[in-house]
Amino acid sequence: MSEQARTSGVTVRHEPGESRWAAYDGPELAGVAVYELADDPARVVFPHTVVRDGFEGRGVGSALARAALDEVRAAGERPVEPQCPFIAGWIGKHPDYADLVV
Numbered sequence: 001m002s003e004q005a006r007t008s009g010v011t012v013r014h015e016p017g018e019s020r021w022a023a024y025d026g027p028e029l030a031g032v033a034v035y036e037l038a039d040d041p042a043r044v045v046f047p048h049t050v051v052r053d054g055f056e057g058r059g060v061g062s063a064l065a066r067a068a069l070d071e072v073r074a075a076g077e078r079p080v081e082p083q084c085p086f087i088a089g090w091i092g093k094h095p096d097y098a099d100l101v102v
Contacts, residue, residue, distance in 0.1 A: 010060055012067035021068040023051075023060045030055040033064040033087065037078070043102050044078045046087040065090040069097050 010023040010030050023030040031051035038045050051060045080100040082088040091097045
């Protein structure tokens with residue numbers, strides 16, 4: 001998976017050591033999409049997405065969702081289980097990502 005993507009004025013980085021994709025506005029953490037790698041069956045579970053106060057309404061959550069799902073798709077190894085209401089809702093609004101869902 002690519003290490004980072006620039007979207008909506010923030011830089012989104014995959015931080016596998018933290019099990020998250022993180023959005024940065026310069027050096028400041030703007031939000032995270034947390035994930036878990038489940039094995040039975042194999043899938044990427046998104047339990048939680050958080051956008052910090054002051055960054056809401058600026059597309060940070062959408063940038064996180066798009067970058068994370070694009071990287072999961074590129075890896076092609078695991079389907080997605082969107083437990084997080086934000087990720088589930090984002091996929092619902094972007095049906096071209098529905099094929100990733102378990």
